[in-house]
Amino acid sequence: MSEPIVIIGSGLAGYTAAREFRKLDAETPLLIVSSDHGGFYSKPTLSNALATGKTPATIITANAEKMAEQLKATVRSHHRVAAIDPENKAVALEGGETLSYRQLVLALGADPIRLPLEGNAVDEILSVNDLDDYQRLRDALEGKKRVAILGGGLIGCEFANDLVVAGYQASVIDISHRPLGRLLPPAGGAFLQRKLEAAGVTFYLGEATERVERIGDSVHLTLASGKTIEADLVLSAVGLRPRTAIAKAAGIHVNRGIAVNRSLQTHHPDIYALGDCAEVEGRVLPFVMPIMHAARGLATTLAQAPTLIKYPAMPVLVKTPGCPTIVSPPETTAQGEWIIEEDETGLRALFKSPHGGLLGFALMGSSTRERAALSAQLPAIME
């Protein structure tokens, strides 16, 4: 039997690449190695699951055995790859077992960033980046009420909204002066803040957390301004860092993520990367839509011939029911200005070039119904 294509990671990237590959090639052996349970689930659900009472068991849609059957693949769950040996086209598992590959796909995901904080409760800070983390959050919330969230970006705001709908108190602390500061223009951030405050979220903006101290049953957060916040538990949502360590140790080029070209190939011809761990021509895009496009392109490359992936505009839906939001931020280098229309029900922010072309948008509340029409006008991210 020929050597398999080995995919490391059973998240959206690994499993979607496998599924797309199987549509084109039913025979080549596929081996998926994952340090987690190997079940398939929609990770975006995790920041919307408390209010609807979802548990890890109801979030998983297929377990590892079912995925193996569907994909005609071998799934080695609870096995961590310790090292890659590009010379010998093999990976070493923790424990010493070695697996040879014909081609290797890195779909390793990303790790939550931890802020450099002081205090005796730093190790108690939770973050939710997978199903096991979500179970830990559910366990920690048992009998508790007050949650302090570090970070007012997409995931922090989604959890804050979900927590208040589920009956908890949520405080969001962020160094920037508006929530979703990297995605929304200031007026959009202010709109989101007002709507989430109306839903019950408390914001501490322009504030840096310095210390996290457990005192009896409470955790006390000390901010740089001297303010203190009392909470029952702390959830960190300050961003993700691509998992690059095993690639780097193997001599594979790594920048912010594992560096790949538009065929998702590293500088080793038989090693590819996609998803949250990958950097495609300088871009790390840790979202669902880029993964779907990348997986389709990679499948064609692996099954047929090298194929350049294409990214159309991919607006991101922010899952804050208190303020439905869809955003497609302009490139950081884009020339132009925001044109903003706002009333109590919604906000429509269009980023226009000096020639009048639409380069980005933020649609909030009632304006979200314009999503399809405006998305069609956006330029592609990679053509």
Ligand SMILES: Cc1cc2nc3c(=O)[nH]c(=O)nc-3n(C[C@H](O)[C@H](O)[C@H](O)COP(=O)(O)OP(=O)(O)OC[C@H]3O[C@@H](n4cnc5c(N)ncnc54)[C@H](O)[C@@H]3O)c2cc1C
């Ligand atoms: C709470 C939350 C909400 C989100 N909401 C949205 C949203 O609304 N819209 C959107 O577009 N995106 C959203 N995202 C982002 C999106 O979910 C991710 O971009 C996507 O799920 C990443 O998939 P992945 O397969 O690259 O990584 P992961 O799902 O993290 O998978 C990585 C896999 O690699 C395995 N692995 C890692 N290292 C090893 C090793 N050494 N050996 C073996 N296995 C290993 C892990 O066990 C895991 O199976 C959200 C993310 C979070 C955390």
